[in-house]
Amino acid sequence: MTVTNEDELAGLREIGRIVAEVLQAMRRALEPGITTRELDAIGRAFLEREGAVSAPEASYGFPGATCISVNEEVAHGVPGPRRIAAGDLVNIDVSASKAGYFADTGASFVVPPGRALLERLCRDGQRACAIGIGQVRAERQLAGIGSAVGAFARANGYTLVQNLASHGIGRALHEAPEEIATWPTRGDRRRIRAGQVLTVEPFLSLGAEMAETGEDGWTLYGLPSAPVVQYEHTVVATARGPVILTRAA
Structure with a gap:
């Protein structure tokens, strides 16, 4: 979508x-003992209260x-009976629509107490997103x-999952x-247009370079298996730079 007026x-x-x-x-609400289904129900109830889908x-x-998505799960984890434990690496991805407009955001969290290595990965995942x-x-x-x-990933010893891309x-x-x-990448000569709406969502990892779909047909796992974090915002491009839409008030 390209924004053309203030109403949009x-x-x-x-x-x-x-x-x-x-x-x-x-x-x-993320704490040891909660199931991913219970956590999802919190998200669903909030969306419904706001009139979003x-x-x-x-x-x-x-x-x-x-x-x-928890630990070995990279993305698209299906809510279910899995219980969150202390030290887990959890990614939450929320995308929804209201009145014909869509937005998408996500973030990764370590449930305390967490390993220093994972805490650092989360901090650098946020930095990677901001750089993008x-x-x-x-x-x-x-x-x-x-x-x-x-360039950031390479300088800091990380890999990037290279089949999970950002999008309009x-x-x-x-x-x-x-x-x-x-x-x-090489050969992509597309240019960003003023008013263009897109996500920025790098998947930073301690070794994974690709993602593959699991047996449930939805959940994605890293190849090779390694911790992965994702941070995502929806932004609008302007001549002065990005306008971030997915920040809490």
């Missing part, structure tokens, strides 16, 4: 606020309102996002521009 921007800001606040509500559920028939967002500006190349994130968003959960790499 207001609609995107509203759903961006909602998914950001759902993510924070779920983070606050789960995007993965409505768009793809995903069996949950949100995606909750910093490349979003009208008329710049889309590939600049992956180049900047890749706005009037649908996934739309053009599709497959925006958050790792270094």
